[in-house]
Amino acid sequence: MAYSDKVIDHYNNPRNVGQLDKSSSEVGTGLVGAPECGDVMRLQIKVNPETQVIEEAKFKTFGCGSAIASSSLATEWVKGKTIEEAMQITNTDIVKELALPPVKIHCSVLAEDAIRAAIGDWKKKNGVTEGAEVAQAVAAN
Amino acid sequence: MSTTEIGNVSVPAGVNLPLYMDNHATTPLDPRVLEAMMPYFTTVFGNAASRNHSFGWEAEAGVEKAREQVAKLIGATAKEIIFTSGATESNNLAIKGIAEMYKERGNHIITQATEHKAVLDTCKRLEKSGYRVTYLPVKADGLIDIEDLKLAMDDKTILVSIMFANNEIGVIQPVAEIGKLCHERGVLFHTDAVQAVGKIPVDVNAMNIDALSLSGHKIYGPKGVGALYVRRRNPRVQISEQINGGGHERGMRSGTLNVPGIVGLGKACELAGEEMVAETKRLIALRDKLKAKLEGALDYIHVNGSWEHRLPGNLNMSFVYVEGESLLMGINEIAVSSGSACTSATLEPSYVLKALGLGDDVAHSSIRFGLGRFNTEAEVDYVADKLIDVVQKLRELSPLYEMVKEGIDISKIEWQAH
Numbered sequence: 001m002a003y004s005d006k007v008i009d010h011y012n013n014p015r016n017v018g019q020l021d022k023s024s025s026e027v028g029t030g031l032v033g034a035p036e037c038g039d040v041m042r043l044q045i046k047v048n049p050e051t052q053v054i055e056e057a058k059f060k061t062f063g064c065g066s067a068i069a070s071s072s073l074a075t076e077w078v079k080g081k082t083i084e085e086a087m088q089i090t091n092t093d094i095v096k097e098l099a100l101p102p103v104k105i106h107c108s109v110l111a112e113d114a115i116r117a118a119i120g121d122w123k124k125k126n127g128v129t130e131g132a133e134v135a136q137a138v139a140a141n
Numbered sequence: 142m143s144t145t146e147i148g149n150v151s152v153p154a155g156v157n158l159p160l161y162m163d164n165h166a167t168t169p170l171d172p173r174v175l176e177a178m179m180p181y182f183t184t185v186f187g188n189a190a191s192r193n194h195s196f197g198w199e200a201e202a203g204v205e206k207a208r209e210q211v212a213k214l215i216g217a218t219a220k221e222i223i224f225t226s227g228a229t230e231s232n233n234l235a236i237k238g239i240a241e242m243y244k245e246r247g248n249h250i251i252t253q254a255t256e257h258k259a260v261l262d263t264c265k266r267l268e269k270s271g272y273r274v275t276y277l278p279v280k281a282d283g284l285i286d287i288e289d290l291k292l293a294m295d296d297k298t299i300l301v302s303i304m305f306a307n308n309e310i311g312v313i314q315p316v317a318e319i320g321k322l323c324h325e326r327g328v329l330f331h332t333d334a335v336q337a338v339g340k341i342p343v344d345v346n347a348m349n350i351d352a353l354s355l356s357g358h359k360i361y362g363p364k365g366v367g368a369l370y371v372r373r374r375n376p377r378v379q380i381s382e383q384i385n386g387g388g389h390e391r392g393m394r395s396g397t398l399n400v401p402g403i404v405g406l407g408k409a410c411e412l413a414g415e416e417m418v419a420e421t422k423r424l425i426a427l428r429d430k431l432k433a434k435l436e437g438a439l440d441y442i443h444v445n446g447s448w449e450h451r452l453p454g455n456l457n458m459s460f461v462y463v464e465g466e467s468l469l470m471g472i473n474e475i476a477v478s479s480g481s482a483c484t485s486a487t488l489e490p491s492y493v494l495k496a497l498g499l500g501d502d503v504a505h506s507s508i509r510f511g512l513g514r515f516n517t518e519a520e521v522d523y524v525a526d527k528l529i530d531v532v533q534k535l536r537e538l539s540p541l542y543e544m545v546k547e548g549i550d551i552s553k554i555e556w557q558a559h
Contacts, residue, residue: 003470011470017538034556035541036501038464038481038490042540060540064466064481068538 003065004099010069015076018058020044028122030114039063039107041071043114045078045086047122052083059114066104070094070111083119150527155519158474162524164359164454164513165308165336166478170405171361171514177408178363181401189398190389200400207407211368214410215334215353216344223369223390224403228335229259231354231369232302234394235331236263238380239300239352240272243329247297253277253285253314254496256304260333264302273297279496282447283312290322300329305337305353309480309493309509310446311455313341320349329378335359335367339413340452341421345370351378357402361514362409366402369394416514424453424512427521431510432456434525439532441545445494445507454512459503460528462542463535468508471531475524480507 003011019042022029026046033040039062046056057075061068073094078086091108094100100108123129152158161169181203189204191197208219225231240250252264254276264274275293277285285303294301301323306313316332323330331352337343338353339360345353356367371393372378386395413420435442441461457480460468465481480491481504490504510524536542544551 011467014538019543031540031554032557035505035551036556038466038501038505040540040556060538060543062462062539062541063464065470067464068467 006073006098007065007069007100010072010098011065014059014068014072016058016072016079017060019060020046020056020058025049025125026122028118028120028125030117030119030121032113032117033063033067033110035062039067039110041067041110041114043071043074043111043118045118045122047083049126054078054081054083054086063107063110064104066098066100066107067110069098070100070107071114073097074111074115078115083122086115087119089115150523150530153519153523155517156523159476160474160520160524161476162510162512162516162520163476163478164511164516165311165509166511167358167364168361168513169515170363171409171412173412174362174405174408178401178405181404185400187400189400190387200398203400203404204398207403207410210407210411211355212370214343214414215338215355215370216346217370218373220391221345221370221373223371223393224398224406225367225369225394226365226399227358227367228257228333228354228356229367231356231367232257232259232331232333233263234369234380234383235352235354235371236260236300236302237267237383238393239329239331239378240267241381242379243299247299249273249275249295249297250300250302251275251277251290251293251298252302253279253304255279255283255307255309255493256302257308257333257335260302260304277303281498282450283307283310283445283493283497284314284447284450285319287315287318287322290319294322294326294328298326298328300331302331302333305332305334305343306341306452307446307493308336309478309491310457310497311336311452312446313337313450313452315450316350317348323351324349329376336452339410339417340454342417345372351376352380357406357409360409360413363402363405366399366406368406420514421453427512427516427518428454428456428510430518431512431521431525432458434522435528438525438529441542442532445497445499445503456510456512458508458510459499459506460508460532461503461506462539462545463532464505465507467535468506468528468531471535472524472527475527477511477524478509480509481505 020027028045030043041061043059045054057079059071059075061071091112094108185199187196187200189200208222211222212219277289329351333354335356338355351372353370358364389395445457465479480494490501494504
């Protein structure tokens with residue numbers, strides 16, 4: 001399997017490895033995948049309650065090089081984005097950026113799932129529903 | 142900032158990269174074998190089947206010498222050796238050839254779960270043409286249970302095909318016991334001995350083997366050549382040919398002989414026989430050192446398959462909570478293999494490891510080291526150091542390792558399979 005330079009770079013120098021305090025109300029945690037499938041990603045975000053901007057992102061991944069790169073990239077991308085903007089990130093963006101081959105597309109899907117799971121967890125903790133989120137966003141403006 | 146640079150181990154003097162430690166897949170040609178082969182590419186180019194000139198006679202002499210060399214290594218006679226294109230062909234010829242020849246007597250074949258695909262797929266093909274095949278399970282150590290074999294035999298059983306040593310986990314099946322049982326029951330016994338011949342003692346008579354497949358490129362010989370041993374006495378085994386043509390190899394395998402390849406196979410067998418005792422001792426020492434270094438530095442690692450009944454050069458280990466392909470990526474200048482799904486064409490983890498009852502997660506984390514004639518102690522040290530470094534770094538990245546260290550039972554988590 002030949003990897004793109006970007007995959008190799010993320011593998012050699014993974015960004016934002018670590019963990020955030022998952023009991024904090026500002027932190028959303030997404031744990032996706034399964035050990036028997038060969039990949040598990042944990043992606044965490046720390047959201048500013050005022051601005052809804054993702055100020056911190058951390059990950060840990062058990063998986064192949066493409067899975068590590070996809071989740072590392074995902075933490076880079078969500079940082080500085082609002083919750084709403086982060087929800088716009090799709091797996092195809094990740095595939096394109098990392099030049100993933102077809103057999104590795106599931107790694108990008110998992111990274112997208114991880115972002116959504118982390119955001120979902122944060123929303124649940126903060127009692128944010130879809131409608132309320134819009135209202136809050138408007139209020140913030 | 143949490144950046145984790147992966148793989149910062151300096152390469153010691155005497156170690157050249159890329160480094161080859163995948164000798165179950167194939168082996169480099171021994172220079173002495175190449176030397177023996179060279180004349181047969183150039184001056185001695187005759188067709189071994191040409192009976193009326195010296196070019197043919199010389200080629201034939203080279204082939205017959207090789208036949209003796211191959212036979213000697215496995216305790217056979219030269220007339221019992223049929224040259225083929227490799228062990229896949231030998232396995233096909235033995236299993237299909239025996240099944241066809243003995244179909245009046247019965248239609249039942251017994252094999253086992255961790256055979257090479259050349260045996261399993263051949264058996265599946267025969268199932269489509271009316272044969273019954275029993276695939277014996279293996280125990281957690283990778284060995285078959287002789288009692289299972291006894292129970293599987295019935296009055297329609299014509300053939301048992303059980304490999305000598307496994308290509309992934311290196312475990313050595315109780316071949317002598319299997320052979321004894323087969324002969325008592327009047328059932329023919331074929332063994333795919335590709336990984337065993339030249340590495341450990343093989344004696345077709347003492348072990349009651351009726352047919353045996355071997356290959357050149359696993360024993361420092363050339364690719365594209367192998368042999369099938371077919372017993373001629375007690376009992377005389379008959380095989381129906383699978384390739385029709387000029388009636389070469391006593392009618393069992395037509396096709397002009399690959400003279401340089403056969404000469405190389407013969408030389409490789411001769412060298413393997415001469416050096417087996419010393420090489421076994423050296424490889425066991427290297428392998429044990431590799432294992433000891435890894436075990437000394439890393440937790441949650443274990444050997445797959447029986448440690449006691451194992452080829453000298455084989456070490457198959459799972460580095461739990463690290464995925465195999467990412468591990469290979471970190472040691473990309475070291476050639477080894479993984480049982481991870483991500484490294485296989487089918488995206489399925491190793492069926493051999495699964496047959497041992499290992500979970501997919503453990504199979505995903507496995508690495509096969511295949512030590513061989515040209516590996517050195519300096520290489521073993523480097524491989525161990527590099528691997529330890531990469532495993533430790535990947536575990537810093539592994540949510541599973543973190544959870545286990547925190548005392549979380551990850552088997553209790555409801556994972557979403559995808």
